[in-house]
Amino acid sequence: MFADLKAWSPELLTGIRLTVGMTFGSMAIALALGLALALGRISLNAWIRTPVIAFVELIRGSPLLLQLFYIYYVLPALGLRLTPIQAGLLGLGVNYAAYLSEVFRAGIAAVGSGQREASESLGMSPSQTMRHIILPQAWRIVIPPTGNYFISLFKDTALVSTISIAELMFQGQLIASDTFRYTEIYSIIFVIYVAISVPASAGVRWLERYFNRSGQRR
Amino acid sequence: MANIIEMTGLNKAFDAFQVLHDVNLSIAKGEVVVIIGASGSGKSTLIRCINGLEQLDSGAIEVDGLTLLPAAKGRRQASGALQDIRREVGMVFQQFNLFPHKTVLENVTLAPIKVRKWDQAKAETTARRLLERVGLVDHIQKYPSQLSGGQQQRVAIARSLAMEPRVMLFDEPTSALDPEMVGEVLEVMRGLAREGMTMVIVTHEMGFAREVADRVVYIDQGRILEVGTAAEIFDAPREERTKLFLSRVLKH
Numbered sequence: 001m002f003a004d005l006k007a008w009s010p011e012l013l014t015g016i017r018l019t020v021g022m023t024f025g026s027m028a029i030a031l032a033l034g035l036a037l038a039l040g041r042i043s044l045n046a047w048i049r050t051p052v053i054a055f056v057e058l059i060r061g062s063p064l065l066l067q068l069f070y071i072y073y074v075l076p077a078l079g080l081r082l083t084p085i086q087a088g089l090l091g092l093g094v095n096y097a098a099y100l101s102e103v104f105r106a107g108i109a110a111v112g113s114g115q116r117e118a119s120e121s122l123g124m125s126p127s128q129t130m131r132h133i134i135l136p137q138a139w140r141i142v143i144p145p146t147g148n149y150f151i152s153l154f155k156d157t158a159l160v161s162t163i164s165i166a167e168l169m170f171q172g173q174l175i176a177s178d179t180f181r182y183t184e185i186y187s188i189i190f191v192i193y194v195a196i197s198v199p200a201s202a203g204v205r206w207l208e209r210y211f212n213r214s215g216q217r218r
Numbered sequence: 219m220a221n222i223i224e225m226t227g228l229n230k231a232f233d234a235f236q237v238l239h240d241v242n243l244s245i246a247k248g249e250v251v252v253i254i255g256a257s258g259s260g261k262s263t264l265i266r267c268i269n270g271l272e273q274l275d276s277g278a279i280e281v282d283g284l285t286l287l288p289a290a291k292g293r294r295q296a297s298g299a300l301q302d303i304r305r306e307v308g309m310v311f312q313q314f315n316l317f318p319h320k321t322v323l324e325n326v327t328l329a330p331i332k333v334r335k336w337d338q339a340k341a342e343t344t345a346r347r348l349l350e351r352v353g354l355v356d357h358i359q360k361y362p363s364q365l366s367g368g369q370q371q372r373v374a375i376a377r378s379l380a381m382e383p384r385v386m387l388f389d390e391p392t393s394a395l396d397p398e399m400v401g402e403v404l405e406v407m408r409g410l411a412r413e414g415m416t417m418v419i420v421t422h423e424m425g426f427a428r429e430v431a432d433r434v435v436y437i438d439q440g441r442i443l444e445v446g447t448a449a450e451i452f453d454a455p456r457e458e459r460t461k462l463f464l465s466r467v468l469k470h
């Protein structure tokens with residue numbers, strides 16, 4: 001098995017790089033879009049709020065795999081042609097944005113209304129209040145669930161192998177179809193995913209403790 | 219003397235429940251007005267209308283030449299007008315509502331920097347002077363969670379004063395405090411009153427009310443039932459309900 005590992009390592013390394021890259025890339029999209037969706041959801045303007053709610057429900061109500069296929073195979077028919085990587089980043093990013101928006105919305109709601117009232121009573125605008133008072137406190141609340149979504153996103157990147165992105169899972173399938181050594185290759189892939197996600201989970205828990213320690217909540 | 223606050227025909231309901239009924243009240247510049255009344259009578263709602271934390275259903279409030287009107291149905295007050303008023307009106311809450319993620323100094327400098335556009339140096343100088351005055355200049359780098367309730371409330375007062383407000387509103391500023399900390403907060407408020415700050419205070423501290431109030435307002439089920447000097451209200455209330463209320467709160 002170690003000899004196999006050596007022989008397959010160039011492909012596996014390429015796969016790992018793409019998997020990790022897809023994870024960070026789509027997480028960045030998910031964080032930015034998730035925050036925008038969360039703010040849209042709590043908007044007082046129904047013309048913003050209603051479409052956002054509908055969009056989030058649409059995404060959360062359908063399989064990620066279907067969304068990836070839709071972006072990759074259907075959007076070109078509507079005139080939007082994306083490379084596999086672009087489609088994968090968009091699909092994962094949008095899907096996780098929908099879930100994160102709920103996390104962020106709950107985090108914002110968890111900051112007591114007294115904080116908003118105190119800030120606005122000082123003459124701060126609603127957006128200043130959001131930026132300087134609400135979000136910094138909400139951020140601490142949402143770190144643990146966001147971290148968990150990050151780990152789960154890492155594992156879900158395996159799905160983009162279906163739109164021909166040569167990430168870790170895809171490399172495994174290539175090697176398997178070349179060598180028919182299913183047990184060895186898929187065991188190795190198994191170990192690689194776990195070897196990354198378990199320490200990453202530990203890192204999330206550490207972050208959580210770190211922010212709890214320095215989080216000055218009354 | 220010119221009035222700095224003018225409330226006319228205020229009505230306010232939460233859903234079907236009418237909380238304020240046709241409230242009229244004028245407050246002169248430099249005046250200290252204490253609002254008393256039973257729990258649920260609408261004291262908080264009234265004081266929160268003054269800086270637009272609650273929206274009026276009808277009537278008008280004029281604060282220092284700026285007017286708050288009921289917002290059009292289902293719409294919130296334009297936030298620009300609200301901000302203009304809030305800049306001039308400080309508010310101190312029962313629960314302090316300090317910003318827990320900011321130090322004492324940052325709590326006090328934030329709004330002057332962001333709203334008044336002061337530079338850091340000016341905001342810090344002012345903050346130090348105010349924190350000195352409330353006796354907390356040694357705690358400038360602490361976080362609110364490291365302070366006692368009385369200290370937190372004094373920071374909250376300094377934070378409001380940093381905006382150089384024309385009016386200060388206090389909604390039961392000592393009700394959440396342990397008894398031994400009430401005095402230190404009242405002392406700060408006493409100082410403000412002496413200096414001529416216009417203050418509207420909701421409190422259950424009747425001794426304090428009698429001492430600092432130019433006028434006492436008794437509110438009963440959302441109506442102003444009686445207004446008078448502290449001596450008039452406490453020593454010779456005219457209304458039966460005022461007498462009843464006072465006999466109940468003064469007993470203990």
Ligand SMILES: Nc1ncnc2c1ncn2[C@@H]1O[C@H](COP(=O)(O)OP(=O)(O)OP(=O)(O)O)[C@@H](O)[C@H]1O
Pocket residue numbers: 232237255256257258259260261262263264
């Ligand atoms: N946001 C709200 N939604 C619905 N009802 C409310 C709301 N705020 C206050 N009320 C109701 O309005 C009435 C007046 O409340 P308010 O807080 O002004 O009373 P208060 O005189 O300040 O009482 P307390 O001494 O207990 O603070 C109460 O019956 C209260 O339940």
Ligand SMILES: [Mg+2]
Pocket residue numbers: 261262263389390
């Ligand atoms: Mg109240």
